[in-house]
Amino acid sequence: MKMMIPIDATSWLRRIGGGSMLGLFLMVVALGAMPAQAQAQDGTVAVTFTVNTVTIPDTVRADGYRLTVNGQVKTASGQVGEFASGETLGWDANATAELTNIGGDYWQGTFRVNAGDTILYKYRWDVPGTSRTQDEKGFAEAENPAGWDTRGIVVTEDTVLPVEYWNNTDGKPSQADQAPYGAKEEDEISLFFRVNVGAQVQTGSFNPETMVVGVRGTYPFDWGTTNLILDAEEMPEGSRNAMYSGSINVPADSAGNPMKFKFVFGVAENIDTGTISWDNGDDAFNPDGDGNNTTVIAQSDSTYAFKFFEGRRPPTAEIVDANVQFAVNVGVLEEFGVFNRNLGDFVSVPGAFNGWDTGTSMAYNEAFDAWTSSFNIVEEVGARIAYKYFINWDESRFDEESENFIPNLPGGWEEPGVFGGGDRIYVFNNETEQTADDFGSGVSFFNNIPPQGIIRETIDGNSTMTVTLTIDMGPAVTTEDTEPFDPANDKLYLVVQTPLFGLTQGLPVGDDNPIFEEGNEEALASVEFTRVGETNIFELVQEIQLPTENHIGFTVAYVKDDGTRVQNGDGFAMGRRYYRYIEPLDASDPDDIIWPNEDELLPVTWTWRDLDVQPAPTYGLTETSVEESLEQPNAYALHNNFPNPFNPTTNISFTLPMAENVQLSVYNVLGQRVATLVDGVMSAGTHTVNFNAADLASGVYLYQIRAGSFSQSRTMMLVK
Incomplete structure (x- = not known):
């Protein structure tokens, strides 16, 4: 078997930058694709293709995209459009010679040809069910065995081709010129990073004219300074993507060491001293659940799979410029004697919209007995906005000599029970004036705990x-x-x-x-x-x-x-x-x-991660079963569900001023009805229906009521 990869299989797999378990899995996949014998009895040989897609100016990932080999095979009897193993090539998105994503930016496939065949090929990506597709640009004809502007190889025995990089360069370059790494010394490894901030550009939180994107983390990075600033890539006209990328060199003897990192962005002139926005590790990059992208330093030059900043794809829904009001009541803390604004205690609302700023005080509104702040937020409808409330205690709270001292006083972050102690999630809607609250009351309660x-x-x-x-x-x-x-x-x-x-x-x-x-x-x-x-x-x-x-x-x-x-x-x-x-x-x-x-x-x-959260009681603020209220209402209304977000049950209440034929339905974001909760005549009064979404996937859902000529819809968030 001809092994054209210049490093051993284990080293190659570590290039992906994954953890040891991922590396072990990929090793099994990769080795399983390597034929054990030089030539089959039918005269065919195997050829394994591996392509790295980091140089594609698009968001090609394993979820939703397809990679294929396009081209022709020159055999002894002429040119054919398929491999000997039956997969078709062609020059369009109808090809069936598919590659499999084996981790990160790396795709691989093994096909069979007759010994001595010449394969003339390019790679192509497409999104099944859409018209989105693109193949590589051309190569230098002088390097091609048939004089074509494609890739080309004559296969005489089982062969594993070296990792190839997608060609997006004009001018017909050499096949070997597409790797994205920068200059380095002989005893160094180049590590390439890439992130898409298209969502932040579209919604105005990132300004390409004044801001930069960088990387922070453990070695070779630093959590306190940004020692790798990424370059903006040129995007196709009309693209909503905004890709930033760059590489950092490390000594070869650091290979195999663990590495954690996050992407950050901020104003260029004070990226290390001013407010910055931090990316969060998503499930694919965050096996430790600590919010960091977790991997290892690769054995050789390697790309780390691109990701969307904060896990957010560029928006496709309507973008709304809204004033969002945040208000929180801390009466529970005051009742227990652990908060007193007269002593200097104050509340802030850090979130994705202000760089998680914990030091800026909200304003206390005495009339509402709540701390309030408003933020201008430009977002797409349905966006999930993460935030929390934070207590800034006066210094005397930590002074054992002070009468204000509180023993065992922890950090100021709240632990909102409805969200399992995690970040609160506000689902952005299409109104220009919006309020993030609990129980539809217009105000939130610290820790999601009302006085009840x-x-x-x-x-x-x-x-x-x-x-x-x-x-x-x-x-x-x-x-x-x-x-x-x-x-x-x-x-x-x-x-x-x-x-x-x-x-x-x-x-x-x-x-x-x-x-x-x-x-x-x-x-x-x-x-x-x-x-x-x-x-x-x-x-x-x-x-x-x-x-x-x-x-x-x-x-x-x-x-x-x-x-x-x-x-x-x-x-x-x-x-x-x-x-x-x-x-x-x-x-x-x-x-x-x-x-x-x-x-x-x-x-x-017991579970190791993804600990379960019991739905909160309603505290009498809504009824817990379908029953009528004692008072006769005088208007139709569809109320906010509670709790929201929920997992997997929530209560939906509605009010009827008279008996009506009612239909209460739940829809997914595609507009498909996923549940009918009420379908029949209901008496006048307020009714509450329990909705169980145990069989549905996490995401935003719309619930809609139709009662006579009245119709109203609201959104809710299922978080599993």
């Missing part, structure tokens, strides 16, 4: 409540994601992540998990689970102190005899924590919620 979510006493007037939590650790016993759990010997702990709950219970809370630090042994012992018999079920019974909030965000950690601690959950989005709620006994009167003397929380099943 505070447990002040139980039904019997007790100032404590017995709460039981059970967890099935079976999946941890057999996990391959991390070191497995030993139910007989490992110690298992609840790690509380909601600051307010931790403060009311005397439990240290923080990103560094201070409960495991020396001096907190008593607190740690209070959250240790007990094994139930010889099973994998563990139980924790706690006597919680009141008043406190009714939601608990947490992870779990098991500690081995040698002190090794394994803790699940990570990242910034929903799924970073478990969330469980203490359910009220009676919430029919929102001003007088009745709480039980004891409660068994919804049981938990």
Whole structure:
């Protein structure tokens, strides 16, 4: 077999920049494509093509795109448009000689030809079902075995071609001139990075005239400075893409070392001192769930798969210029004595729209008892805008000599329960004036906890409540994601992540998990689970102190005899924590919620990542089943669903001033009806219907009511 790759298979696979598990998978794929014998009995030989698409001025990825080999095969009997193995080439998007994406920018395919055949070919990409397609530009005819301006090779034995780079260059260059790497020394490796900020250009958050794009991270980068500034690529006329790319050289002996990085952008003149916008790692690049793109330094010159900044593709929907109002009530914090604006405590609203600025204060509106800020946001309809509220405590809060000191005070980030402690997500609509709020009230509540979510006493007037939590650790016993759990010997702990709950219970809370630090042994012992018999079920019974909030965000950690601690959950989005709620006994009167003397929380099943979140109670702010309100309404209305976002259930309420034939339906973004919730005559009053989206994919959905001549639609977000 002719091996035309100048490095061994393992090294080549590491070029993709993936982790070891991805590399192992790709090794199996690649080696499986290499024929074991030089020539089959039918006289055919195998040829393996590998192309890197990083030089295509488009967003070619494995999801939605197709790569094929176009061309002709010159055989002993003439030219044919197909391989001996049956795949067609041709010169258009009808070719069936498809390549498979084997990771990142790399595509590969193996086909058979007769020994001695000449293959004259180019690569082509297309989007199935559309007219979008493009083939490579021409090459120098002098290098072609037939004098054509295509690629060309005479195949005499099983052959693995070297990695080829898509040609987007005019002037018919050499086939070997397309690699995007810059100049480097002989003992260096060149690493190429590429990102698409088209969405940010289209919506105005990135100005190509004044801003630059760069990379920060671990070696060879730095988290505090931007030592690689990317170059703007020339885009085809009319394209909404804005690609930036560039390479950095590293010593060859650094190959194999782990590497984490993020793309950033900011004003060119103060990219290292001013406000910058940070990219977030998406699922394909972020196996650790920590928000970073995670990979290794490749064994040889390599490209790292391009990505969309913040995971956002250039917009295709209507773009709206809107004023978005953010307002948050921190009454819950004030009630517990951990916030006082008269002492200098203040609130900010960091988000994707302001570079996650935590230092700028919102304005306090006394009439609404809320902190407010407005931002001009230019976005496409349906865009998901990430943000959170943040408390900036006065310095005296951290001074042990001050009367304002608060022990165990964590960082100021909120832990909004409806979003699983992750970033809040506001779904942008087509209105020019918009409000991001909770419960359709016009205001948000810090941590998503309204006053109704505070447990002040139980039904019997007790100032404590017995709460039981059970967890099935079976999946941890057999996990391959991390070191497995030993139910007989490992110690298992609840790690509380909601600051307010931790403060009311005397439990240290923080990103560094201070409960495991020396001096907190008593607190740690209070959250240790007990094994139930010889099973994998563990139980924790706690006597919680009141008043406190009714939601608990947490992870779990098991500690081995040698002190090794394994803790699940990570990242910034929903799924970073478990969330469980203490359910009220009676919430029919929102001003007088009745709480039980004891409660068994919804049981938990261990997972390594993507921890599940229990839907929040309605706190009497909406009804929990289909029933009529006591008051006669005088107008039609379709209300905001709650919770929103949701997983997998939410409540949708509507109001009728008279009996009407009602149809309440749910549609996906393609306009396809995915559920009919009501279809029949309903009496006058307010009704609430529960919608279960367990069988649907995450995304934006529209729900619409038709009642007589009345029609109204709203959007909701399913986040699994």
